[in-house]
Amino acid sequence: MRAVTYQGKEKMTVTTVPDPKIQEPTDAIIRVTATAICGSDLHLYHNGNMVLNDDYVVGHEPMGIVEEVGPDVKNLKVGDRIVVPFNVSCGHCHFCENDMESQCDESNRNPETDYGGLFGFGKLNGDYPGGQAEFLRVPYADQTSFKVPDNHIADEKVLFLSDIVPTAYWSVEHAGVKPGDTVIVLGSGPVGLLAQRFAKMKGAKRVIAVDRVKHRLEYSAKKIGVETLNFEEVDIPGMALKDMTHGGADVVIDCVGMDGKQRKLEKVTNLITPQMGTTSPIEMASMAVKKFGTIMLTGVYLTPATNFPINHIFARNVTLKSGQTPVPHLMPKLYEMIKNNEFDPSDIITHTMPLEDAAKGYEIFDKKEDNNIKVVLKP
Structure with a gap:
């Protein structure tokens, strides 16, 4: 065959x-x-x-x-x-x-x-x-x-x-999205787009899509009716999202994973540590989520993460969820x-x-x- x-x-x-x-x-x-x-x-x-x-x-x-x-x-x-x-x-x-x-x-x-x-x-x-x-x-x-x-x-x-349909649906359910929540979805690829849609269907008050690919952000805005942010157009995306949401989102769903945009330092890190890819979506999420909020890791991470922001997550009482659907x-x-x-x-x-x-x-x-x-x- x-x-x-x-x-x-x-x-x-x-x-x-x-x-x-x-x-x-x-x-x-x-x-x-x-x-x-x-x-x-x-x-x-x-x-x-x-x-x-x-x-x-x-x-x-x-x-x-x-x-x-x-x-x-x-x-x-x-x-x-x-x-x-x-x-x-x-x-x-x-x-x-x-x-x-x-x-x-x-x-x-x-x-x-x-x-x-x-x-x-x-x-x-x-x-x-x-x-x-x-x-x-x-x-x-x-x-x-x-x-x-x-x-x-x-x-x-x-x-x-x-x-991708159950993955997006379970991400929203597992993250505990409820009516009135503000939800940030990192990524407007297939899973991210579906997660944005399910978050709205769940009753989220605000849904914000984050990406750097123009036509995918346009889809989020026009077809799903959510707010968008091109993270390449701001200096510190996590802080920009925190400002947009007046203190952080109730839920941040990372639909990107390790294949997100790598920073220059990470390319060096990946040569000398077990890490491959990037941890930037996790770090963005840790800045953008509110205190006592929830981060859901849906995007795949296959290796240990050198700069995992566990201190920031712990100090702010953030709940971290993850896994295969x-x-x-x-x-x-x-x-x-x-x-x-x-x-x-x-x-x-x-x-x-x-x-x-x-x-x-x-x-x-x-x-x-x-x-x-x-x-x-x-x-």
């Missing part, structure tokens, strides 16, 4: 790899009908050698048609149309039974790690080849899937149930919200292209070219 594979720093290439096969009786094989490039994939694009071998199949936002099922699969049959969450979860451990599927005890047996398995993130994350491919093996298929009830609803409407249990509720037209996640799609053009899609997405927000690939 054809699949997107990691070939070194900033090099994702479509190559021919072996077709996946049933390995366990609880597996299913799907024919992928749509998949997407995620901001988390850019962490691999820039720093993939930390977790990936060359030729590893990437991607964790797929959906498709069931082609084959193992003998112990009970809830799926050949021909079913499913969305596959980025969490690999067994369904019966303590964490899965308590809606904490991202920390499944069974899906990642790597002795070097202590968290659940993920598609497309290599051996440290359970060694599950990803879904930017023509076919995908789905382990624990009954649990690691959402069967789409209505076959007339377009792939583009439900594809993002795999990751437990997707499976959220999918039915969010599907119903999409079906009932409460929001439309497909309106962030700016580029749809064949799987064979994935390298171009990564470059456009990484550089934010051609007014890009979200790339969908069609095998």
Whole structure:
């Protein structure tokens, strides 16, 4: 089959790899009908050698048609149309039974790690080849899937149930956003835009989007109706946000992570310490949140952080939350919200292209070219 594979720093290439096969009786094989490039994939694009071998199949936002099922699969049959969450979860451990599927005890047996398995993130994350491919093996298929009830609803409407829709929704919920709050969202990429929308739906009085990409900030302002700040237009963004909010926001949601803009000193720091990428979004959040406020880290951080502002967070009684979203249990509720037209996640799609053009899609997405927000690939 054809699949997107990691070939070194900033090099994702479509190559021919072996077709996946049933390995366990609880597996299913799907024919992928749509998949997407995620901001988390850019962490691999820039720093993939930390977790990936060359030729590893990437991607964790797929959906498709069931082609084959193992003998112990009970809830799926050949021909079913499913969305596959980025969490690999067994369904019966303590964490899965308590809606904490991202920390499944069974899906990642790597002795070097202590968290659940993920598609497309290599051996440290359970060694599950990803879904930017023509076919995908789905382990624990009954649990690691959402069967789409209505076959007339377009792939583009439900594809993002795999990751970015529940990630944005859970970020707002986990952060405790409530009616009347002021919420700052760092980043107007796909997750950030959806988080801004969910914060408004939750009843936030003010939502402020922070980015430096003009067309993404314009989307935030025009399509979602939130305030915006281009952080490159102010001297100290965290202090500017604190001034805008008269003492700080109730909640700051960091949807950027380690791939934010690095300061010059960090480029040196990253050569002599375990840190890679930047901690600037965390530092901005620590300045912009009010005393007794909440910071939610949604953007990915893969390495230790040298300048983590724990002193500032502690001294001001700030609550810090973080983590991988437990997707499976959220999918039915969010599907119903999409079906009932409460929001439309497909309106962030700016580029749809064949799987064979994935390298171009990564470059456009990484550089934010051609007014890009979200790339969908069609095998």
